[in-house]
Amino acid sequence: MSLRVRLITSILVVLLVSLAVGGLSAGWTATKSVRTEMQAALANGEKAVRNGEADRRAPAAAAPGPDRQVHLFDGNRHLRARLVDEAGQMRVASVPLEPRQPAPGWLVALVAPSLPPVEVPLEFGDRSGRMLLEADPRNEVAEVWGQLRDGLAALALFCALSAALVGFVVSRALRPLEDLSAALAAVGSEGFAVRLKPAGSPELVRLTEGFNAMMERLGRAERHNRRLHEQLVAVQEEERAELARDLHDEIGPFLFCVAVDAAAIEAAAQVGNHAEIPDSAAAIRRSVSHMQGHVRSMLGRLRPASPVEIGLAPALRNLVAFWQARRPGITFTLDVEVEEDGMEEAAKEVVxxxxxxxxxxxxxxxxxxxxxxxxxxxxxxxxITCISDDGVGLSATAVPGFGLAGLRDRLAARGGGLQVVTGPAGRGLQVTARLPRSERAEALRPPAAA
Ligand SMILES: Nc1ncnc2c1ncn2[C@@H]1O[C@H](COP(=O)(O)OP(=O)(O)OP(=O)(O)O)[C@@H](O)[C@H]1O
Ligand SMILES: [Mg+2]
Incomplete structure (x- = not known):
């Protein structure tokens, strides 16, 4: 389920629960008010009947008889009256007021109170009977139903409007996230050129900007890698071409010479001309020795020789001597203060x-x-390896090459790092590399210092 649907569903559930709680509370209040109303009506009705009966028994009374008393309840909203004689036969009943808009039966059953009828003994002529007053809650419930319906309709309208508004706001707020997920999916097919337009809340704008910056960096790294790969392929091809040339030019002719001299020895031996054989054999030896020299030099080129095989300090002294000879105008100083024992060969080479x-x-x-x-x-x-010069320093237009980037990669691969800053006297450049002397030292370093 998407985040948007989940959010909207949760809000809808809350609104529906509020609607249900509102309905239940209104129903409970209605039940109480209907009961109170019916009890009051029964009490008033009983009082009226007893008063009528007292009036009727008074001397020279002109009060209405029992039948008339029953009919006094015709059209009553809350009560139904019945006159029952002493044999239990109903003689007459009032006609209650029918509700104009009756409430549904389930609501009447739910809200209407069950109140026992009120009995008032009566005497008429020489006989006696009783008046039964029963509560008729239908009109009261119909009134409650009208109010309840309007209230619930207003609440339902409020819930619907709130749900629509929340849905709209949530959809708008989450659109940048959907764009972000589509952009991430597009990276697979379109590469790191994908960019997003910052939109939405500040958090989402930051997220989008972070995504764009990440794509920018990944794009740059990919281009850098491609260039490195192309360079590598070019260097390999050049090397192979050079080897092929060497094999062809330096080995091929001498192999041919060996074949010719061997054939000469064979021919001389067949005709018994033994005097020529030593010269041809010596020529073969010369050719083979020439080829051996070449094969050795080719092997030397093929074998990856480490410059620090002779030790770090001597290798660095050679390097400095190399440059000093070519740039006598520059003063080079070398200060090696590390203990080489226990320092890994790979670390020495990186230095x-x-x-x-x-x-x-x-x-x-x-x-x-x-x-x-x-x-x-x-x-x-x-x-700590530090090289500083007092030259012109890094120009503002300096274009990153492979040199410094390659050093960063080498150092990072062994848990080190590179820092390039202006030289100590405010001129030139100072390059400082930090490198664990061994894998054990790398493992010892706290992660924060990485
Ligand atoms: N000591 C220095 N003084 C002045 N500028 C420097 C110095 N070292 C590096 N730079 C500047 O930094 C740039 C990047 O150097 P980097 O070694 O990465 O590449 P490069 O030397 O140009 O090419 P290459 O890939 O062959 O090393 C250089 O082009 C140069 O402009
Ligand atoms: Mg360079």
Whole structure:
């Protein structure tokens, strides 16, 4: 069941319960008022009959006889009178007032009180009898029914209008959520280009803006990944082409030479020309040795060599020496203060890559006079790598490349992080990388510091 239907149904249930409670309370009040009214009518009727009987017995009385007394109740709204003789035979009965708009039978049965008839003994002539007065609640109930019907109709109208209004407001308020769910469904087919127009309450506007920002970030990450993938494919293809060229140019001709020299040895042996055989054998050896050299160098290229195989500090010294030789105008300083024992090879390589990319960036983009590199141990077994230069710093128009993004990915994969800020003297750039020295250190770090 959708949220909208659930909300509207709950509100409808509340309204219907209110309607039912209102109806029950009105019914209870009506029952009480009808009973009171009927009791009062019976009491008044009894009083009137007794007074009439007293008047009739008075000397020189001109009061009406018992039959007339019964007919005095003709057209009465609440009472029905009957005259019964001493043999129990009904002699005459009053004609009660019929209600103009009678109430439904179920309501009369529900509301009408069961009151015993009132008996008043009478004497007429030489005989005696009694007058029976019975309550006739139909007119009273009809009156209550009229009021109840109007009240319930007004309440029902109120409930219907409230339900319609609530339905309208809820539908409008939830429309942005429906748009959001449709947009999420559309991401599968349309990708991260889907955007929503902020609308509705402030909470929903924030939700929509959050969705748009998330789509923007995912779109950017997807483009970045695609570019990386394309680059990777291009590099692989270039590598394969180079290998094919090497195999063709450096191995192919020498294999052919080996085949020719072997055929020459065979021919010389067949004709008994043994003097030529040593020269051909020596040529084969030269060709094979040439090929061995090439195969070794190709293997060296194929095998992923780690720059830190020789240790982190020596590898960094080589790197600095490499740049110092090419950029003598820049002063490079290197300060390695970490204990390499217990530091994982993968962590050392990440540190090396951070220094490599940051120094390359400084030389390439910063025109610095000085580049300082420091590697030290931070709290919680973290390795802090800091590279700062005094160059031009990050320009406002700098376009993100793969270098810094790649470093962020490498560091994040091992539970570290990268910070790029203006250099310490307010010039240049300072790149600081934080990295757990081992997986154990990574596990030790509290999540808040991640
Ligand atoms: N030390 C620095 N001084 C000045 N600008 C820098 C420095 N380091 C980075 N930048 C700026 O930041 C941008 C992003 O650097 P990043 O290394 O991500 O990409 P890149 O060097 O341009 O390309 P590549 O993908 O080849 O690394 C650079 O283009 C440059 O404008
Ligand atoms: Mg770069």
């Amino acid at each position: 090396y890559r951070v220094v490599q990319e940051s120094v390359t960036n400084a030389v390439r983009h910063g025109q610095p006079g000085q580049v300082e590199i420091s590697i030290r141990t931070g709290p919680e077994e973290q390795v």
